[in-house]
Amino acid sequence: MRSIAVENEERLYLRYAYNDLVKNKGINAALVVTLVLSAFLMATGSMVLERLAGSISRLSEQGKPPDFLQMHKGEYDPAALTRFAADHESEIDAWLVEEMLGYDSASLSWSRPDTGENGDLAASRIDNLFVTQNTEFDFLVDRTGTVVEPAAGEVYVPVLYQQRYGLTPGDVLTIRTGSGPYELEVRGEVKDAQMAASLSPSSRFLIHPEDFEALGRAGGATPEIIVEYRLAADGDANALQTAYEGAGGLPTNGQPVTGPQLRIISMISDGLVAFALVFVSLVLIVIALLNLRFVIRGTLEDEVHEIGAMKAIGIPDREISRLYLTKYSILALVGCVVGGLLAIVAANVLTHGIQTSYAPAPVDVWTFLVPLIALAAVYVIVVGICRGVLRGVRRIEVVNALVHGSTLDEKQAARRTRRQARWVRRTGLVSSSGAGINRRLAVLDLRAEGRAWVLLPVVFGLTAVLITLPANMVSTFESPRFVTYMGVPERDLRADVQFQEDVDGVKDRLVTAMEDDDRLTDVRSYASVDYTADSEDGPARLRVEVGNRPDDGGIRFSQGGLPRDGQIALSVLNADRFRVGVGDDLTIHDGDQSITVQVSGIYQDITSGGQTAKMSGDVTEGAAAYTVFADLAGDGADPGGIADEYDEQFPTGGVKPTQEYVRETLGVLIDSMRAAAWVALVFGLGVVVLITSLFLKLRLARDRSNMGVLSAIGFSAKELVGQVRTKTLLVVAAGTAAGLVLAATAGQSLASAALTAVQLGITDLTFIPNPWLVYVLYPLLLLGAGYFGVAVLTAGVRRADKSEWIRR
Amino acid sequence: MDQAAVTLESHELSKTYFSTEPPTEVLRGIDLSVRAGEFLVVMGTSGSGKSTLLYSISGMDRPTSGNVTLEGRELTSLGDTEMSKVRLTRMGFVFQQPHFLGNLEVRDNILLPALRAAPKQGREAAISRVDALMERFGITHIRSHGITQVSGGQLQRASICRALAGEPSVLFADEPTGALNSSMTAEVMDAFTDVHRDGTTIVMVTHDPGVAARGERVIYLRDGTVEAAREIGRWEPDTARRREDDLLAWLRDLGF
Structure with missing residues (x-):
C-alpha cells in the first residue's frame, strides 16, 4: 500500500513539474540555459585542468625530467660538479650534464625536396638547442612515449615546430653554421617534458652524437649546458637548489629551475584558459542562483492562492515545497547533464593542443570523477539554494493567501503598509508635468521597488567584473609600462650582454658606440654580479644588478625605494627567500669577502624567475653579464630600426626595443589571457541578454496591472515601454558602474592575490586598463545588451490589448 | 435621437479573440450612439460582451472591425500614441478594482493624468482643479x-x-461598485449622479440593477449584440425605488 502511495506521489510531483515546464516555456528555458552554461563551463574547466595535469604527469613519466636544473653558458669546472654530487649523494638519485648547441631561429630553415616547398624559422622567438639523447633521464620521446635515437644525419624536431611549420618526415632542416649550411633529415617530432610549456623560452632538437660533434666543429652555435639532477625519493628540490647555489664554483650562468616550477609554468601557460573558465562558471553559478531565487519567489507570489488552498486541505509544507523543488531539481539535472555533454566536446577541442605538446593523458577514474564531482557540486548547490528559498512556503498563512492573495503574514503586511505610507509621504509628483512625468514615475518606481529590481544590477555588476578583469590583465601585461614589473625602468632600448666569452669587451664597445650615437641619450649599463647570501636553507646564490641609479623611475617598489651606497633592493621573491624586509640587514658574500647591506626596498620583478636584486655601485669588468639601457633622443625615432642596426653591429649584444623584450617574455601568457578575456566577454554578454530578458518577462507580467492603469488614463504604449526602458537602463548602468569600480578595486586585489599565489614575482599589481575598452566599449556593450533585452521583451507591449492587463 | 448631440458612436463594431480555439466572437456588429451629457448603462449576462464593448469604444482594445467616433473624430484608425492622447484628454476611466499606483499617495495618483496632460504652465491649474475635486x-x-x-x-x-x-468629454466606468458593500455603493453612485448632473457623458457597465437605475438609458447585451434598449429618464432620489422596480421587471422579461 505504502509503496503505491509513494509512487503516486512521485508521479504527482513529476506531473506538476511537467505541466509547469510546459506552461512557462520561456522562463524555464532561460533558467535551463543559465544552468547549462554554468555546468558547461564548470565541467569544461575541470576537465581541461584534469587532462592537463594528466598530460603533464604522463609526459613526466615518459620523459623523466630533472627535479632541479641549472642552465649555464660559458666555461665550467666538471670536477666541481662531481664533488658536489658526491657531497650530496644521499639526496641525488642521478645527475648529468647535457651539452647543447644553441642557434638563433634565423639560422634554421627547412625545405621539402619532393615539392620544393621551403621556409625558415626566423619568426620563432624561441632558443633552439641541439642535443643528443640522454641515457639516464630527461629523455626526448616520440608520440608513443618511446625514447627515440636518431641515426646519423637525422633530426627530431620539437612538436611545437612540427605543428607550426607542418614539418613531416623526409623534410630537410638546414642549419647555417660558421662553415656553411649543415643539412639534417627530419625523422619525426619529439616531446620534451622539460620544455613543453608554451611559456618555455627554449626547445630542443634531437640529433645523433656524430652530427653534434660536426656541428660543434662547424662553429656558429652558442654552446650551453644544463646541469640536471634527479632527486632521491625524499629529496627536496629547493634545498638542493640552495645547496647548489651556496656551494661555490659550480656553473650558475643561467636560469635555475626546479621540477615544481616546471609544472607550475606548464599549468599557468597552458591551463590559464581553463582557470578562466572555472572563474567564469563560478560567476555564472552565482548569477544562476540569484536568478532562481528571483523566479521562485515570484512563483510563490503568483501561486499563493494555490498554495493557500493546498495548505487549507492539509497538505504539509514539506510536500508543497517538494512539489516545486521537483521542477527545479529537474532543471538543475538537465542543466548538469546537457552542460556535461557539451563540455566533453569542448574539452576535447581545448585539450587537443595540450595533448599534442605534452602526452595523451591516461584515462583513469579521475578523468570521469573530476568533472562529475564538479557537476555534482553545481547540482547540489542549486538544489540546496532552491530548497532554502522554498522554505518561504512555511511562512505563507492560509487566510492571507486565500483571501488577500498575499505571501505575507499579518505582521509583515502591516509592516509593508506602514513602509509604503512612509514612502509615499516622502515622494511627490507635483514637481513634474508633461512627458517628464514618465521619467519621474520610472525613478519613483525604482526607488520604491528597488528590491524587486536588484537582480539586474547585481548580474550586470558581476558581469562587468567578469569581462573587465581579464581585459585589464591583458592590457596591463601588454602595456609599455608593464616593463616596470620586470624590475627595469621605462627605457626605449635594452641590451643584454651575457652568456659569452668576452662580455666585458662587448659591453664596453656597445656602450661606447651608443654614447657616440646622436640618436641615443642617457646610456647606462648595469653589471650582474653573483653573490651568495644566507637563506633559511643555507647560503644561496644572489645575482645582483649593480650600477649607478640616481633616478631609476618606474620600478614597482611595493615597499621602500632605490638603494643608495651600502644598501640593496630585493625582488619580492628574493626578499621572501632571504626572509628580510625593508630596513633589515643582509650579509652577502663574494668568495671569502662578506659585506652587510641594508635592504632599501622591495620591488616586483618577474624576470629571472623573479629572483633579482639591485645595488648601487660601479662595476665595469668581471661581471657575469651586463644590461645596457638607452633612450631615443628624438620623439619620432623608431626603436626597432635602431635596435636592428645595433644587432647587426653587435650580434651578441642582444639589443632590442624594451617593448619587444616584454613581448618575447610574455607573449604566450598574453595570448592565453586574451583567449580567456574573449571567453569571458562572449559568455558574459550572452548571459546578461538572457537574464535581462528573463527578468523583464517576469517583471512585466507583474507590472501589467499598473501598466493597464497608466494606459487607461492616457499613457501610450511608447511611454510605458519608455518607462520600462528607463528603469532597466538605470539599473543596468548602476550595476555596470558598480562592477567597474569593483573590478578596479577588489578585482585588482584578486588578480594580485592570484599572481602572488603562482609565485611569478608580482604581489601587488596595479591595473593599467585600456580606458576606451574597459570604460567606454564594455559598458556600452553591456548597456547595449540590456537595451536589446528590453527591446525584445517590450516588443509585444505595443500590440497588446491593454484592457487585458487590468481585466485579469 | 438628435444627431447633432451625439458625442460617441460605434458602427458595426465587432471584436473576436483569436487566442481561443475556436476563435470567440465577443462583439457582433454593434451600432451605438451616445448623446452628449447622457448617462448610458450597459447591462447583460456574464460573457455578453459588456466590458469588451466598453474597452473597444474607449480605444483600450482594438476592435476586429467596425469603427468608433468621438466628437466626430474617427478613433479606430488612430495610432497608439494618438489614441492614448485621446484617452488622456477626452476620456476618464473608473474600474471595478480601484487600480492605483502603490508608490504614489492618493493625491498624486489623482493628479497623474492631469499632470501628464498639462503643459508646464498649466500645472498649477491642474493642481487646483484636482484639489477642488477632492474637496x-x-x-x-x-x-x-x-x-x-x-x-x-x-x-x-x-x-x-x-x-x-x-x-473628459466621456467618463467610462466598468462595474465601479462591483467590489463595494451597499453603503459604499450608494456613496459612489451619488458621486456619479453628481458628475452627470454637471453635464458629463457617462458610459457605465454594471450587472447591478440598482446601480443601473441611476442611468438615463439602459442597453442590454446578449451574445455580443444589443438585444434591447430602454430610456428611463433622469434619476431623482424620490422616484428611485420605482425606477429600480421598473428596470428589474424589464430585465426579467429579457431573461436577466
Missing part, C-alpha cells in the same frame, strides 16, 4: 495617504476624481 468628493483628508490605508469607497471616489481631473 467636492470629500476625500481631501486622505490626500497624503497611501492607497492601502484608505477604504474601498474612498478609493473609488478618488478614482472618479482621477477620471474627471482631465475634464
Whole structure:
C-alpha cells in the first residue's frame, strides 16, 4: 500500500513539474540555459585542468625530467660538479650534464625536396638547442612515449615546430653554421617534458652524437649546458637548489629551475584558459542562483492562492515545497547533464593542443570523477539554494493567501503598509508635468521597488567584473609600462650582454658606440654580479644588478625605494627567500669577502624567475653579464630600426626595443589571457541578454496591472515601454558602474592575490586598463545588451490589448 | 435621437479573440450612439460582451472591425500614441478594482493624468482643479495617504476624481461598485449622479440593477449584440425605488 502511495506521489510531483515546464516555456528555458552554461563551463574547466595535469604527469613519466636544473653558458669546472654530487649523494638519485648547441631561429630553415616547398624559422622567438639523447633521464620521446635515437644525419624536431611549420618526415632542416649550411633529415617530432610549456623560452632538437660533434666543429652555435639532477625519493628540490647555489664554483650562468616550477609554468601557460573558465562558471553559478531565487519567489507570489488552498486541505509544507523543488531539481539535472555533454566536446577541442605538446593523458577514474564531482557540486548547490528559498512556503498563512492573495503574514503586511505610507509621504509628483512625468514615475518606481529590481544590477555588476578583469590583465601585461614589473625602468632600448666569452669587451664597445650615437641619450649599463647570501636553507646564490641609479623611475617598489651606497633592493621573491624586509640587514658574500647591506626596498620583478636584486655601485669588468639601457633622443625615432642596426653591429649584444623584450617574455601568457578575456566577454554578454530578458518577462507580467492603469488614463504604449526602458537602463548602468569600480578595486586585489599565489614575482599589481575598452566599449556593450533585452521583451507591449492587463 | 448631440458612436463594431480555439466572437456588429451629457448603462449576462464593448469604444482594445467616433473624430484608425492622447484628454476611466499606483499617495495618483496632460504652465491649474475635486468628493483628508490605508469607497471616489481631473468629454466606468458593500455603493453612485448632473457623458457597465437605475438609458447585451434598449429618464432620489422596480421587471422579461 505504502509503496503505491509513494509512487503516486512521485508521479504527482513529476506531473506538476511537467505541466509547469510546459506552461512557462520561456522562463524555464532561460533558467535551463543559465544552468547549462554554468555546468558547461564548470565541467569544461575541470576537465581541461584534469587532462592537463594528466598530460603533464604522463609526459613526466615518459620523459623523466630533472627535479632541479641549472642552465649555464660559458666555461665550467666538471670536477666541481662531481664533488658536489658526491657531497650530496644521499639526496641525488642521478645527475648529468647535457651539452647543447644553441642557434638563433634565423639560422634554421627547412625545405621539402619532393615539392620544393621551403621556409625558415626566423619568426620563432624561441632558443633552439641541439642535443643528443640522454641515457639516464630527461629523455626526448616520440608520440608513443618511446625514447627515440636518431641515426646519423637525422633530426627530431620539437612538436611545437612540427605543428607550426607542418614539418613531416623526409623534410630537410638546414642549419647555417660558421662553415656553411649543415643539412639534417627530419625523422619525426619529439616531446620534451622539460620544455613543453608554451611559456618555455627554449626547445630542443634531437640529433645523433656524430652530427653534434660536426656541428660543434662547424662553429656558429652558442654552446650551453644544463646541469640536471634527479632527486632521491625524499629529496627536496629547493634545498638542493640552495645547496647548489651556496656551494661555490659550480656553473650558475643561467636560469635555475626546479621540477615544481616546471609544472607550475606548464599549468599557468597552458591551463590559464581553463582557470578562466572555472572563474567564469563560478560567476555564472552565482548569477544562476540569484536568478532562481528571483523566479521562485515570484512563483510563490503568483501561486499563493494555490498554495493557500493546498495548505487549507492539509497538505504539509514539506510536500508543497517538494512539489516545486521537483521542477527545479529537474532543471538543475538537465542543466548538469546537457552542460556535461557539451563540455566533453569542448574539452576535447581545448585539450587537443595540450595533448599534442605534452602526452595523451591516461584515462583513469579521475578523468570521469573530476568533472562529475564538479557537476555534482553545481547540482547540489542549486538544489540546496532552491530548497532554502522554498522554505518561504512555511511562512505563507492560509487566510492571507486565500483571501488577500498575499505571501505575507499579518505582521509583515502591516509592516509593508506602514513602509509604503512612509514612502509615499516622502515622494511627490507635483514637481513634474508633461512627458517628464514618465521619467519621474520610472525613478519613483525604482526607488520604491528597488528590491524587486536588484537582480539586474547585481548580474550586470558581476558581469562587468567578469569581462573587465581579464581585459585589464591583458592590457596591463601588454602595456609599455608593464616593463616596470620586470624590475627595469621605462627605457626605449635594452641590451643584454651575457652568456659569452668576452662580455666585458662587448659591453664596453656597445656602450661606447651608443654614447657616440646622436640618436641615443642617457646610456647606462648595469653589471650582474653573483653573490651568495644566507637563506633559511643555507647560503644561496644572489645575482645582483649593480650600477649607478640616481633616478631609476618606474620600478614597482611595493615597499621602500632605490638603494643608495651600502644598501640593496630585493625582488619580492628574493626578499621572501632571504626572509628580510625593508630596513633589515643582509650579509652577502663574494668568495671569502662578506659585506652587510641594508635592504632599501622591495620591488616586483618577474624576470629571472623573479629572483633579482639591485645595488648601487660601479662595476665595469668581471661581471657575469651586463644590461645596457638607452633612450631615443628624438620623439619620432623608431626603436626597432635602431635596435636592428645595433644587432647587426653587435650580434651578441642582444639589443632590442624594451617593448619587444616584454613581448618575447610574455607573449604566450598574453595570448592565453586574451583567449580567456574573449571567453569571458562572449559568455558574459550572452548571459546578461538572457537574464535581462528573463527578468523583464517576469517583471512585466507583474507590472501589467499598473501598466493597464497608466494606459487607461492616457499613457501610450511608447511611454510605458519608455518607462520600462528607463528603469532597466538605470539599473543596468548602476550595476555596470558598480562592477567597474569593483573590478578596479577588489578585482585588482584578486588578480594580485592570484599572481602572488603562482609565485611569478608580482604581489601587488596595479591595473593599467585600456580606458576606451574597459570604460567606454564594455559598458556600452553591456548597456547595449540590456537595451536589446528590453527591446525584445517590450516588443509585444505595443500590440497588446491593454484592457487585458487590468481585466485579469 | 438628435444627431447633432451625439458625442460617441460605434458602427458595426465587432471584436473576436483569436487566442481561443475556436476563435470567440465577443462583439457582433454593434451600432451605438451616445448623446452628449447622457448617462448610458450597459447591462447583460456574464460573457455578453459588456466590458469588451466598453474597452473597444474607449480605444483600450482594438476592435476586429467596425469603427468608433468621438466628437466626430474617427478613433479606430488612430495610432497608439494618438489614441492614448485621446484617452488622456477626452476620456476618464473608473474600474471595478480601484487600480492605483502603490508608490504614489492618493493625491498624486489623482493628479497623474492631469499632470501628464498639462503643459508646464498649466500645472498649477491642474493642481487646483484636482484639489477642488477632492474637496467636492470629500476625500481631501486622505490626500497624503497611501492607497492601502484608505477604504474601498474612498478609493473609488478618488478614482472618479482621477477620471474627471482631465475634464473628459466621456467618463467610462466598468462595474465601479462591483467590489463595494451597499453603503459604499450608494456613496459612489451619488458621486456619479453628481458628475452627470454637471453635464458629463457617462458610459457605465454594471450587472447591478440598482446601480443601473441611476442611468438615463439602459442597453442590454446578449451574445455580443444589443438585444434591447430602454430610456428611463433622469434619476431623482424620490422616484428611485420605482425606477429600480421598473428596470428589474424589464430585465426579467429579457431573461436577466
